[in-house]
Amino acid sequence: MRIVIAGAGSIGCFTGGLLAAAGHQVTLLGRPRILAEIAEHGLTCTDFSGMTQMIEADQLTLATDPTCLADAEVVIVTVKSRATAEMTALIAAHAPAQAPVISWQNGMDNGTSLRAGLVGRDVRAGMVPFNVVPSGAGCFHRATSGDIVIETGAGDLAKALNAPDLSVTESARIDAVQWGKLVVNLNNALNALSGLTILEQLSDRAWRRLMADQAAEAIRVLKAAGIEAQPTTPLPVWMMPFVLRLPTALFSRIAAQMLTIDPTARTSMAYDLAEQRPTEIDSLQGEIIALGAQYGCETPVCVRVAELINRASQEGVVQPQYSPKQIRG
Template sequence: MGEAQGRSNTSRIVVAGAGSIGCFVGGLLARGGHDVTLLLRAGTAEEITQNGLTLTDFGDLDVALAPDRFAMSVDPACLADADIVLVTVKSGATEEMAAQIVEHAPEDAVVVSLQNGVANAALLRELLLGWDVRAGMVPFNVVWVGGGRFHRGTSGDILIERGLEHVGRQLNVPDLTVHEHAELAAVQWGKLLINLNNALNALSGLPLQAQLGDRRWRRLMAAQMEEALMVLRVADVAFQNPVAKVPMGMVPRILRLRTWAFRLVAKTMLSIDPNARSSMWEDLEKGRGTEIDELQGKIVRLARQANVAAPINAGISELIRDVETLGGGSPKLTAQEVQARLRAFEAPADG
């Protein structure tokens, strides 16, 4: 198959499980000329029907799309006409979405996982035997502001696994850069390492920029990442920085720099909106389950398999689960308060 064998430059795309990332990506694809259907919840469809879809970011992006620029459906039968299915559900809903794809989508559709974590594409392949399933990595975060507005708070280009068709080329539209990558697993592990900060940001309640501007939080981030890097090395898992050319092993050292030096280095690696927060913060604020099991939880399970300890990641996991149980959104802890709670897990906060 492939574009050279007849597939159009414009495709029928179904965004399966359109939330923050799905609505943002789907909206830009619709503006770029693709036939896009958002498969979403009824409440989300009602919000967008009433307000349209507004896409903004840390730069000067400000796009308003009327609801007639794309289709919306709460019925998975909309998968029937898909050329490309972009899976954007939370990790816990992957199996359910795979069943809907099997039931409704054509078998020659390309299925791309644009989900957090490192295991979703493998699970989709297991459940979609014979299908063209691609792993993907979305480096930026998107916050659902409300009123149909979705705001991209950080920079980066989407990467998807290379395959027979030039899917990346088809998905590459203005303000949404997509590249194909031959070895995506290492990139996904690198993204997981960076996403370990999602939990810290959720516990702090601070915007990402303010959190990163506090050396106490950065030291905690560095200790957590160093522990995870140790686990991956012991388990012989390859990883690669998904957003910069700086080796992942250097990132903890950069995080521990004095703030003025950190800002000089960081601004060459990543752009962050002053109001951006992590998706896990958004989950806590909206009373949704988080993906802590696919982030810190993944490191803890890998550590057990490798017979090494990961007390910092284990402690952060427990803190998030406690907050989920209590409800009420972010606990707005300080870095010192998090460190104090981690002592129960015998975890040094600064490696």
């Protein structure tokens, strides 16, 4: 299948690499700084389990020109939320109308805004549960586990996109899957504010208590709004705050059974701050704050965390090192 990855960064290069290794004709539409690395070194996908997949640069099409979309049988959108509107316009202008467009992005609004700009096309929301860390010289490392989920639709797209080391399933309740991921993604900001890796953060009960308070706040808002959230782990979403508050020894045992986390993993928002790029805070905490306001639920933790992220962005603080106490204020 001819697949265009629209926005080749961490998620796009990692998934595009595994799809190319599985025999698909993959075009990486991205920025020169990333494509130059791949042109020089090839693309290497690695993961926490020891998987290493090398893809030579000549097995891929590397493109900075959006007219490459004209060749797509499937478009996978992997830009950050801030770039979705622009990418939607490029897809509308260049991609064939019959090519399905799949969002592998965080937040609730990307699928909606792609759909609004691509009326009449097969647009599917999706959810990527795992973390990918760019480690230089064309290497992208998957640092946590999980299967990608896409919205059910015509054809058997999930099966077509399954590749060795890349599992894709379909769901008729993708909104519930995405809300479940959003609750997890609220930690992106806390992780960015902490200056720690995800593992260091999870190993500290004070951080976990703050994560739990933030998750509980979001769960209350979703309940008030009558929104279902499906978990990305075997644990129901409502249990997340209880498990996070457990003593470290017990928590570590339960977490180890559910999720593999590489010691290097940091959230995508930590990378955004580090590289002084706009963050996705409005699509994550912003979503809960707006819903809370609509349903009369207070969201003090999300509000405070969003303020601190926006302040760090404005002041160009690339790696804040807040303690949980400082965040609580």
